[in-house]
Each structure stands twice: as structure tokens, then as C-alpha cells.
Amino acid sequence: MTASHSELLQLKNLGMASVNILRAVGINTHADLKRTGAVEAYRRIRARDINVSKVMLYALQGALMNVHWNDIPPDLKARLVSEAEMPDQNDLNKVTA
Template identity: 40%
Template sequence: MPKPASSDNFRRLPNLGPKSQAMLIAAGIHTLADLHRLGSVAAYLRVKRQGGNASLNLLWALEGAISGLHWQEVAREHRTSLLLALEDAERRA
């Protein structure tokens, strides 16, 4: 299993392209430490609330950035648990 990125700068992560990075920065998420602190679901919701045009692929990419997995593997292996966590977080908000 790949190791999570140790760099505090998420700009080097392969799962997050320039548009994703721009959405994160606009939502106040500037570092990998910020992303770890929030978690993928809360970070995704923050981007969505900020008005970012984010698809679920961003959620997969964020989880991949945290876990060190490729976003496509996250989508295959963790889709259901992430969608349930997203639904729960939206219901609580």
C-alpha cells in the first residue's frame, strides 16, 4: 500500500491538479496539514460551500491525497463509505 504524502504542500500530489488546488485554496485549505485536519469529506463540503464546481472526483482525489492512494483506487474501493460519510455530514450541517 502506498504511503501518504509527507510533504505539507499538496501542490505536489498527483491526485490534485491545478483546478482542484485552486478550489482548495479558495476554500481556505492551503496545505496537506489543513487537508489532514479536516478530512476529505469536510474539505470537499467546504469547497462545495465556497461555490467550487466540484464533482465527486474531487472527493476521491482528496481521500487519495490523505491516504496515498490513486483517486481511481479510492473511487473503486472506498466509494460507498465516502458517500455514506458525505451524506451523514450533509445531514448534520
């Protein structure tokens, strides 16, 4: 196990499967996740056709907040889902170009 694996595994909500998924989308450290944010990380995962539920989105946010994903307030969960489901600005630019 690499140091970055170990670092990500120390975060709440993230197990080996989640860490492997994050690594597959280029997120290898806590700093990478923090810089990318939960919504963008979730979008990258979905863009790779990796089948994950919204719980993964909540788990990522919880990892950043150091709380269990189930303790994230419902209004924040709703906002995360809304942001995650918004069309990516790059996709909009492709359509209008």
C-alpha cells in the first residue's frame, strides 16, 4: 500500500474500494481531494462510467468535513446533488461552439 493510499484511507467514509476509484480518476491524496472537491470528484467518477450512488458523493463530502456521510445535513446533501447534476460548463461550451 502506498503512502497516498494510507492517507486517503484515514479519511472518514473512505475504504479501499473508494480509494481505488479515486485513484482511477487522478485523486491520490487528501490534498487532491480537497483541491478537486466532492462534486467534481463525483463527476469524474461518473464520467468514467463507474457505477456509484449518491452515497459516494456524500461520502466524499463527509471525508472533507471529517464527518460520517449520514451526518451531513439534508440541505447540504440536496445542494451537492444539485451541483453534481448540473451540466458541466465544458460540456455546455461544446454544445454552443
